[in-house]
Amino acid sequence: MNYTRGSDERTGVRPSLPGMQETRNGTSAGNSAARMHEFDEECDALIWSVFRYALDRIKEQPPLDGPLSAAELQALVGETVTPEGLGGVEALRRYTEHLAPASISVDHPRYLAFVAGAPTKAASVFDLVIGASSLCGSTWLDGAGMVFAENQALRWIADLAGLPDSAGGCFVTGGTMGNLSALVAARHDADRRRTEAGLGRPARWAVVAAESAHSSVESAARVMDVDVILASVDDDLRLRGGAVAEAIAGASEGTEVFAVVATAGTTNLGIVDALEGIADVCADSGVWLHVDGAYGGAAMAAPSARHRFAGIERCDSLVVDPHKWLFSPFDCAALLYRNPEVARSAHTQHAGYLEPIIDEMVWNPCDYAHVLTRRARGMPFWFSLAVHGTDAYRDAIEGTLEVTRVLRDLVADAPLLKLLVEPELSVVAFRRHGWGVEDYQAWSDRLLAEGIALLTPTTFEGGPAMRICIVNPRTTVADLEEILETLV
Numbered sequence: 001m002n003y004t005r006g007s008d009e010r011t012g013v014r015p016s017l018p019g020m021q022e023t024r025n026g027t028s029a030g031n032s033a034a035r036m037h038e039f040d041e042e043c044d045a046l047i048w049s050v051f052r053y054a055l056d057r058i059k060e061q062p063p064l065d066g067p068l069s070a071a072e073l074q075a076l077v078g079e080t081v082t083p084e085g086l087g088g089v090e091a092l093r094r095y096t097e098h099l100a101p102a103s104i105s106v107d108h109p110r111y112l113a114f115v116a117g118a119p120t121k122a123a124s125v126f127d128l129v130i131g132a133s134s135l136c137g138s139t140w141l142d143g144a145g146m147v148f149a150e151n152q153a154l155r156w157i158a159d160l161a162g163l164p165d166s167a168g169g170c171f172v173t174g175g176t177m178g179n180l181s182a183l184v185a186a187r188h189d190a191d192r193r194r195t196e197a198g199l200g201r202p203a204r205w206a207v208v209a210a211e212s213a214h215s216s217v218e219s220a221a222r223v224m225d226v227d228v229i230l231a232s233v234d235d236d237l238r239l240r241g242g243a244v245a246e247a248i249a250g251a252s253e254g255t256e257v258f259a260v261v262a263t264a265g266t267t268n269l270g271i272v273d274a275l276e277g278i279a280d281v282c283a284d285s286g287v288w289l290h291v292d293g294a295y296g297g298a299a300m301a302a303p304s305a306r307h308r309f310a311g312i313e314r315c316d317s318l319v320v321d322p323h324k325w326l327f328s329p330f331d332c333a334a335l336l337y338r339n340p341e342v343a344r345s346a347h348t349q350h351a352g353y354l355e356p357i358i359d360e361m362v363w364n365p366c367d368y369a370h371v372l373t374r375r376a377r378g379m380p381f382w383f384s385l386a387v388h389g390t391d392a393y394r395d396a397i398e399g400t401l402e403v404t405r406v407l408r409d410l411v412a413d414a415p416l417l418k419l420l421v422e423p424e425l426s427v428v429a430f431r432r433h434g435w436g437v438e439d440y441q442a443w444s445d446r447l448l449a450e451g452i453a454l455l456t457p458t459t460f461e462g463g464p465a466m467r468i469c470i471v472n473p474r475t476t477v478a479d480l481e482e483i484l485e486t487l488v
């Protein structure tokens with residue numbers, strides 16, 4: 001990656017810093033301990049400046065921008081954390097002029113690398129409300145209203161998956177935390193069952209997952225000190241029940257498999273594993289089925305893709321990231337359990353000062369993940385769902401799938417390009433004839449430097465490749481045509 005960025009601003013509008021008067025309080029430098037929690041005229045000016053900037057950012061598409069080196073940033077920004085404080089005008093200036101442009105906005109329609117995000121305006125603006133309200137979303141006592149609304153949003157996802165009424169969970173920071181929390185609950189459950197059967201701990205615990213599973217599964221296994229048994233995927237890159245059964249049977253003496261992780265939309269290629277057959281094997285062997293739909297789970301809302309998820313209703317736990325393809329700001333991942341009580345017994349924290357909130361009659365989100373203090377991070381997602389309705393979500397996701405199908409055809413028809421896999425969700429992977437790793441990287445660097453797009457190379461079957469992942473309803477066919485034209 002080339003850590004420079006272009007100055008081309010044709011793809012967006014940078015919010016400008018509104019005029020703000022340099023006065024004494026929040027806007028100016030100087031020791032203000034006595035005043036920093038008070039509201040007065042100067043504080044009012046600071047609030048409006050920040051607010052106007054934020055609103056402009058939400059209204060307008062910013063330029064793509066890009067990173068600078070730490071040395072360049074040091075030269076531009078200097079020291080910002082000082083004993084006296086910079087004052088509001090100066091701190092905001094350094095942010096708007098230097099820090100923000102050194103960061104890429106993932107909701108840019110031509111941010112097509114990794115898995116981007118594209119919050120709705122309603123979700124983005126409501127994020128400000130949640131940030132401004134000092135609400136703790138850990139417990140019913142603190143945040144009953146938040147938790148009630150978050151649970152309705154979770155219920156929509158549970159319904160898309162066909163999970164029973166008993167299903168529930170909470171919003172966590174991301175798929176990584178969701179996968180870890182689900183696997184911790186799964187092992188807790190397996191451990192309880194062994195104890196009840198009069199068995200001790202196995203020598204090793206293990207998770208079965210395909211190589212195409214997200215890196216966070218391996219990371220969770222490291223955190224938990226459990227093994228990952230890799231199951232092979234079929235020629236169509238899909239994990240199937242047969243390979244899962246083989247992997248479970250192949251576990252070495254003393255190793256107990258406590259969970260299978262199936263992926264509903266692999267990050268690299270958007271492949272949905274064969275969930276029905278995997279669920280059969282998990283049921284037969286009494287192993288917890290966790291479905292990682294962090295990226296792809298959103299496509300359950302799209303009628304044209306729903307059939308790919310058949311069998312997902314049989315999972316024991318599920319992760320879907322609204323901050324990827326459900327138009328929520330970071331950080332927001334939905335974590336659902338078929339039997340939430342199992343997760344509660346795995347995750348509830350016990351301490352004298354916490355005993356008053358431990359109450360099985362109410363829903364405490366902190367009981368369902370590796371978390372205690374918790375931002376009500378599902379609220380921007382909930383607000384947008386409440387404002388726009390689920391039909392709008394269905395249509396927006398369907399729209400990105402349609403644009404992906406057009407891109408697939410454009411790639412398949414381009415003489416210099418080779419489509420690598422038939423897209424199932426919204427990832428298109430391809431090669432450019434005659435290009436090596438450096439060519440892909442140089443192209444990717446050039447597109448960012450020219451402010452055209454952010455795309456990053458990947459690997460496929462041992463060789464370099466490009467992938468384009470579309471989760472933004474504002475990404476148009478024209479955007480993609482313009483990008484493909486630069487490949488000739």
Ligand SMILES: *Cc1c(COP(=O)(O)O)cnc(C)c1O
Nearest residue numbers: 174175176214216267292294295
């Ligand atoms: C992105 C992704 C994750 C990790 O989610 P974060 O929100 O980045 O922590 C896990 N699994 C899959 C399939 C993903 O695409």
